[in-house]
Amino acid sequence: MTDPAGSAVDRLAAVGSATEGPPDPDGKTKGKRTYGPDFLTALFQDPLDPGYADAAARRAAEGPRSGARRWSARTAAALTLSVIGFLLVVAYQKTVDEEPARTQARDTLIGQIQNRRSETERLQKKADDLGGEVAALRESELGGAAVAQLRDLEAITGVARVRGSGARITLVDGPTSVNAVTGERRTEAQVKDTDLQLAANALWESGAEAVTINGQRLTATSRIRQAGEAILVDIRPVASPYQIVAIGPGDLADDFRKGYAGQFFELLSSRFGISFEAAKAKDVTLEAATDLKLRSAEPSVEPSAAGSGGPEPSVTEGGR
Template sequence: MTGTPGDGRGRGDRVYAPDFLTELFRNPLDPGYADAAARRRERRDPPSGWRHWSARSVALLVAVALGFLFAVAYRETLEAEPGRSQARSGLVEQIKQRESDTDRLSVRADELRAEVARQREAALGGSEAARLRALEAGTGLGRVRGDGVVVRLADAPQKADAVTGTDVGPSRVIYSDLQGVANDLWAAGAEAIAVNGQRLTATSTIRSAGQAILVDFRPVTGPYEVSAIGPGSMRERYEGSRSALTMRKVAEDTGLSFGVREAEEITLPAAAEPRLRYAEPSVSPTASPSGAERSGPSGSRTSPSPSGGGR
């Protein structure tokens, strides 16, 4: 389109309408869609002041709820504390009562054992009584006295962690340590051994139950003393044993206490009477399937034992 002479433009100036394709690429979305999207955002998003008030309200409600729960838990804890304290006191009292009963029965058992020994010696006579005392001393059923060695083991002192500052568990003496000490003392020539006063016999056991150590099913607590009666060379022979070398190395690394000393006139108590079980050959209710029989020592006909002679 060309201008007229009176419009103030020169003949060479020309004005073009906007290019449709250029405008389409610049603004592909119709203005009506943009206005509708803006109106939806305004309806969906509340004002900033409303959002701030809602966040504070939610935080306040959460704080009130937590405070209420803590108050209820604290009140229930205070109400239940007397019951727990009473139950704990009752358990402690029962434990003390059971320990007292056990000690009393142990003393009574020792008295009865001594009375039985006196009656037995009176019935047997001099030589037989002396032989019986020697057998009891060798098997652990009689009290013995003599010179020997005492091996002492104790847990390491409790320490605090260098990073957290909390107490960490000490290095503890375990049942296998006592087993190794006892076995090597036997190998060094010990004639009688006791662990914290518990005499060891051929049927004795040293084991653990949780964190407790049991000797013949009786608990022993640290420090642990393994007392042994034997020849004068027993300490020197034990010092070179595997358990002594191992425990000294453990003591250097962890702080666990380990020591060996000679002792004079050690008295080791007698062990409790063992409950022995005897094997008996089984007797077949019927004859053997083959019907075979054999002659006994007296010429009588007997059936063979199905267990191979009862062994």
């Protein structure tokens, strides 16, 4: 018969011996499963990560080698800064060396421009003097009636300066807006070349005898066209505000305002903000057209009616 008390003592001794020693998560210690400390307990027991410990040990063992690497890094940084500084010095020196040549070229161009301008003024004065001599000779050779008729023709064609009263039409670009999405400028509020053409034609139709746009005299061969955002009148640019001055009847401004052109510009003003004004102009002088050249000319009288019996006149080039 076995002793119950002894059996109990033996089981307690067996259990005590089983629980001694390190934890056994696999439960292989005499068939008993035990567990190690949890993550927080292990973290507080050993807060230093093993990787830091290995790095510290390696740094302690390789101290001189790590210092050499630091020296190499500092040397490389110093060399890089030295190279950059050298390049900056070279670039600055090159710029300073080229500045005199650049300044000299600029001074040369300015001198050429001034010389050409002086030469142009001299030639223009000579041309004016020769023009005056030609006019004096023409008046002395022709009779008074012929000279008066010639002056009337010159005034009509735009060759001569004219003076009188008429109308002054003013057109100003409206505010320019920008598309918030595409960034493109909207040009609906800008005066177009077709608007100036419309105004000039309306003035001619209302009886104007001479018309200028921003000082540019219009003739039978004048052209008003658009070049990008610029408007050219006989290859000369004009900009807002556009002043169209015409010499003609006393009611020229009123007729223009009440006509189709005035109504059209009133519509542009109310819709797009283009400024429009038609007022009377008193005692204005319109300069003659510049560089007016005729490419061909034909006699106004038939050769048979001339009765001169001489050779028939031919078409000429470059006549005025």
